[in-house]
Amino acid sequence: MLNTVRMSKLMNSILKRSFWILGILLVCLSFSTGLASAQSPTPSDDQVNAIARQLFCPICENIPLDVCPTQACHDWRELIRQMLAAGKSEAEIKQYFVDHYGARVLSEPPARGLNWLVYVVPPLAFCAGIFLLFMAFRTWRRTGSGSAAALVSDPSMPEKDPGSANSQGDAASSAVDDEYAARFEEQLRKQR
Amino acid sequence: MEQNTINPPAIKRRGAPLWIQLLVWAGLLALLVILGLGLFRAQHPILKIGSKVPDFTLKLFDGYQYQQASQVSLSSLRGKVVVVNFWASWCVTCADEAPAMEAAWQYYQPDGKVVFLGVDYTDVDSKALEFLSRFSITYPNGPDLGTRITPIFNKNIAMPETYIMDQEGVLRQEQIGPFQSVAEIRSAIDPLLSGK
Numbered sequence: 001m002l003n004t005v006r007m008s009k010l011m012n013s014i015l016k017r018s019f020w021i022l023g024i025l026l027v028c029l030s031f032s033t034g035l036a037s038a039q040s041p042t043p044s045d046d047q048v049n050a051i052a053r054q055l056f057c058p059i060c061e062n063i064p065l066d067v068c069p070t071q072a073c074h075d076w077r078e079l080i081r082q083m084l085a086a087g088k089s090e091a092e093i094k095q096y097f098v099d100h101y102g103a104r105v106l107s108e109p110p111a112r113g114l115n116w117l118v119y120v121v122p123p124l125a126f127c128a129g130i131f132l133l134f135m136a137f138r139t140w141r142r143t144g145s146g147s148a149a150a151l152v153s154d155p156s157m158p159e160k161d162p163g164s165a166n167s168q169g170d171a172a173s174s175a176v177d178d179e180y181a182a183r184f185e186e187q188l189r190k191q192r
Numbered sequence: 193m194e195q196n197t198i199n200p201p202a203i204k205r206r207g208a209p210l211w212i213q214l215l216v217w218a219g220l221l222a223l224l225v226i227l228g229l230g231l232f233r234a235q236h237p238i239l240k241i242g243s244k245v246p247d248f249t250l251k252l253f254d255g256y257q258y259q260q261a262s263q264v265s266l267s268s269l270r271g272k273v274v275v276v277n278f279w280a281s282w283c284v285t286c287a288d289e290a291p292a293m294e295a296a297w298q299y300y301q302p303d304g305k306v307v308f309l310g311v312d313y314t315d316v317d318s319k320a321l322e323f324l325s326r327f328s329i330t331y332p333n334g335p336d337l338g339t340r341i342t343p344i345f346n347k348n349i350a351m352p353e354t355y356i357m358d359q360e361g362v363l364r365q366e367q368i369g370p371f372q373s374v375a376e377i378r379s380a381i382d383p384l385l386s387g388k
Contacts, residue, residue: 058314058339059280059282059313059314071282072282072314072315072316075282075316075319076316078316098338099337099338100314100335100337101314101338101339102338102340104339114226117223117226121223124219128216131208135208
């Protein structure tokens with residue numbers, strides 16, 4: 001009985017120690033992985049260019065930083081590489097460039113000040129264009145059908161086989177042709 | 193003889209309401225004004241000689257100070273002739289000009305009547321400090337953070353450029369491109385000191 005109690009205590013002690021050791025090991029492991037990630041290897045060109053292409057060369061305008069061939073741009077790409085290696089995030093790097101060189105270096109300018117026009121005017125112009133086209137088409141359709149209706153309903157116009165014109169547009173054009181033909185014949189008759 | 197005429201039915205014109213039309217025209221007008229102003233500014237990029245230079249503050253590089261301060265504003269330099277030199281480490285002709293600028297600063301510094309300010313235009317800080325160290329530049333120098341100072345003088349700046357203001361903060365001289373010698377720099381500054 002005594003042996004069983006001793007054994008049980010021993011087992012408890014071993015288990016407790018095991019938990020402690022496991023806990024310490026886990027903590028050490030997490031620290032080591034953290035250090036490993038902080039001391040990440042030199043960022044690749046692809047990683048650098050992923051950020052560089054969102055920025056424009058501040059001195060040679062309209063050239064993205066990732067393809068700019070100047071020495072200054074090379075220096076800035078190296079700066080991005082250093083900042084990435086130091087653990088800076090993409091947002092932090094972009095903010096650094098904005099702070100140093102102004103918002104003009106961003107390929108997508110922030111929507112403030114007059115910049116918002118860039119985001120608002122094109123969609124508005126597009127919507128206005130669609131609206132104008134819609135109005136124009138509607139007006140043309142009404143005008144066309146109105147003229148056709150007027151011509152077809154004109155009793156002085158020659159009769160036309162209704163089967164020959166399937167649509168109102170055809171009816172309108174053929175009616176106009178018939179009218180001119182009728183006038184032309186009338187003129188010829190007068191001259192004789 | 194009865195003449196056949198085509199009388200299309202009167203079509204009621206339906207357009208956008210008047211207030212929408214006015215709004216659209218006003219918007220277009222505003223857009224044209226903005227574009228026009230932009231074009232006007234693009235055609236007049238450089239501050240004119242005789243203009244009062246708007247105030248600006250230059251935050252100095254680490255290791256540089258002016259009267260124990262880490263930044264200097266133009267308005268605090270009233271009563272002195274101010275030489276603002278724009279440069280960059282990637283600019284080859286800036287390197288040609290740098291020794292003459294430092295020599296001129298050494299010439300004027302003892303009197304305290306002339307202040308030189310070096311403004312580093314779009315540069316990498318480490319490269320800029322390397323440049324300053326290489327030419328032993330001692331006059332106050334700092335980066336043009338956010339490119340706020342450069343457009344005051346010239347929106348289409350070409351490195352190097354130097355602007356010289358009189359004791360009242362009025363622009364009196366401008367040098368587009370590098371100064372070739374200390375004598376050339378002195379010939380631009382001395383008339384302002386003698387009040388000519």
